[in-house]
Amino acid sequence: MQSKIKSRFNLTYAKLSAIGFIIIIIIGAILLSLPISSKSGEVTPFINALFTATSATTVTGLVVYDTYSHFSPFGQSVILVLIQIGGLGFMIIATMFLLVLRKKIGIRERSFLKESVNTIHIGGVVRLAKHILVGTILLEGIGTIILSIKFSSEMGVKAGIFNGVFHSVSAFNNAGFDLMGRYEAYSSLTKYSSDTVVNITIMTLIVIGGIGFVVWEDIYKNKHRFQKYQLHSKIVLFTTALLIICSAIAFYVLERNNLLADTGVKETILSSFFQAITPRTAGFNTMDTASLSEGSKLLTMILMIIGGSSGSTAGGIKTTTFIITILSVISLVRHSNDLNIFGRRLEDNILKRAYSIITIYITGAFIGMLFISLIQPELALSDIAFEVLSATGTVGMSTGITRQLNVLSRFIVIILMFCGRIGSLAVVMAVAENKNNVIVKNPLEKIVIG
Known part of the structure; x- marks a missing residue:
């Protein structure tokens, strides 16, 4: 099916991915705008339904409505499905249906699937897709059981199970949507800031979902034998651990005299680690984001830019991109032409x-900030920057201005969330694909840099 479409319309994976997500978002927006999707039984304005559908499909978590207070169980279920499709990627979902229907998966479908999961080799990509589906069901299932037991004691069995499923899927896919409006609107997980079970379960799901499918496969095959992991997996695991530990310490230092001033030791540790993990595209929060110190907000924005890892449910520039830029600086300082890590040399064009x-x-983030600042000058630039980086990194954290955005500003954020999920480079490649490859090179001439 995909091969016929590709040959007829000459679609690259970047274009197919963009079109696929647009279709899913529009269907989701139509469903969410229906009266059955709101608790009041009224039609939800389409721009707000589109914003919510985009936020769910791009696993961002920015909201113009409190999910529990505004949407009915049907609407919440639509959001849940959009999160799952958006997190796994529609190519993996399509592969699942092809496998169920026992349809042949051709070389082009495998090629698309390879790009969808960001793996290096096309061989074994269908097996990897199967493992991703099984792993997702297993991990989300474990998270659901733990959270359902916890929530059922507070909300009742039926509501507890639904909340367990919803928050497990949302956490694993790094979406950040929550149903805690039953206690206080837009409160996220602040009620559970000192709850060990909820914190550890949500943080574990976020991290596992954010390290990437390829890393899962490596861990599954080689278990604890770190030396046998692929270089990609080593970089991801090392960088993820380093960012979590360093960021948790930094948040404690920055907030010890602010939001953590009157908290106990357990809550301080849990909050510091949660705040270190959630900005890397999860979107949940156990501390009031708007009340963070300026230093913590800056650190949060830096983490939002970095994001998770390639081939995962997370956004941002990705951990591998971040570590490559650090390696390039080290290489330049040492007057070396190579990028070396873990006893391996990286390919030459990866830095480009x-x-x-x-x-x-x-560039996309700054353009978004500029336009929103021009459209709504009454908003503080720091809040706009936080919102834009949250959208571009598909994070979902906000200082509270999402609901203050007008229609035009919301549309800009919708575009940023979409580009953040597809990948900014992929979007540009889809729009500006050039088939006329220039064989003859221009004359070489040096310029001064720095």
Whole structure:
């Protein structure tokens, strides 16, 4: 099916991915705008339904309505499905249906699937897709059981199970949507800031979902034998651990005289680690984001830019891109032409791709900030920057201005969330694909840099 479409319309994976997500978002927006999707039984304005559908499909978590207070169980279920599709990627979902229907998966479908999960080799990609589906069901299932037991004691069995499923899927896919409006609107997980079970379960799901499918496969095959992991997996695991530990310490230092001033030791530790993990595209919060110190907000924005890992449910420039830029600085300082890590040398053109991703990402974010500042000058620039980076990194954290955005500003955020999920570089490649490859090179000439 996909091969016929591709041959007829000459679709690249970037274009197919963009079109696929647009279709899913529009269907979701139509469903969410229906009276059956709201608790009041009224039609939800389409721009707000589109915003919510985009936020769910791009696993961002920015909301213009409190999910529990505004949406009916049907609407909440639509959001849940959109999160799952958006987190796994529609190509994996499509592969699942092809496998169920026992349809042949051709070379082009495998090629699309390879790009969807960001794996290096096309061989074994269908097996990897199966493992991803099984792993997702297993991990979300474990999270659901733990959270359902916890929530059922407070909400009743039926509501507890639904909340367990919803928050497990939302956490694993790094979506950040919650149903805690039953206690206080837009409160996220602040009620559970000192709850060990909820914190550890949500944090574990976020981290596992954010390290990437390829890393899962590596861990599954090689278990604890770290030396046998692929270089990609080693970089991801090392960088993820380093960012979590360093960021948790930094948040404690920055908030010890602010939000953590009157908390106990357990809550301080849990809050510091949660705040270190959630900005890397999860979107939940156990502390009031608007009340964070300026230093903590800056650190949060830096983590939102970095994001999770390639081929995962997370957004941002990705951990591998981040570590490559650090390696390039080290290489330049040492007057070395190579990028070396874990006893391996990286390919020469990877730095060009990394800097292209960062440049497009930052440029898009600044353009978004500029336009929203022009449209709504009454909003503080720091809040706009936080909102834009949260949207571009598909994070979902906000200082509270999402509901203050007008229609035009909301549309800008919708575009940013979409580009953040598809990948800024992929979007540019889809729009500006050039088939006329230039064989003859221009004359070489040096310029001064720095």
